[in-house]
Amino acid sequence: MNRALDWRRYPNFQPQEFACRHTGRVRMDADFMDRLQALRSAFARPMLISSGYRDPTHPLEAIKSQPGSHASGRAVDVSVRGAEALQLIALAVQHGFTGIGVQQKGSGRFIHLDDLSAQAQQPRPTIWSY
Numbered sequence: 001m002n003r004a005l006d007w008r009r010y011p012n013f014q015p016q017e018f019a020c021r022h023t024g025r026v027r028m029d030a031d032f033m034d035r036l037q038a039l040r041s042a043f044a045r046p047m048l049i050s051s052g053y054r055d056p057t058h059p060l061e062a063i064k065s066q067p068g069s070h071a072s073g074r075a076v077d078v079s080v081r082g083a084e085a086l087q088l089i090a091l092a093v094q095h096g097f098t099g100i101g102v103q104q105k106g107s108g109r110f111i112h113l114d115d116l117s118a119q120a121q122q123p124r125p126t127i128w129s130y
């Protein structure tokens, strides 16, 4: 199920952009990265990744009852705002991203994107704000 990552498939991204800020590990999901590269190509602008993989021991994951989408390597937070943020959301929906998180207040504005499947207690596709 977990294909090995071949970073040559993702010419607009570098592994270190996705490394867990807590452990340095990079365990992104290959299908997710294919989807992200397709989105990046359509967006046709730099995408600054403010959070990629988060190890289950990362402080933001460790406080959750179970690790979230970043801990499965199927989520990124992209630093983007305003008109570009809306454009990114529209393209992300077209590319099959199913979880859209919106943080557009103050500093540190970003859009969270993941492609998790629907589960009990977790309808998809969905959108939320922080």
Ligand SMILES: [Zn+2]
Pocket: 051, 070, 075, 076, 077, 101, 112, 113
């Ligand atoms: Zn996120």
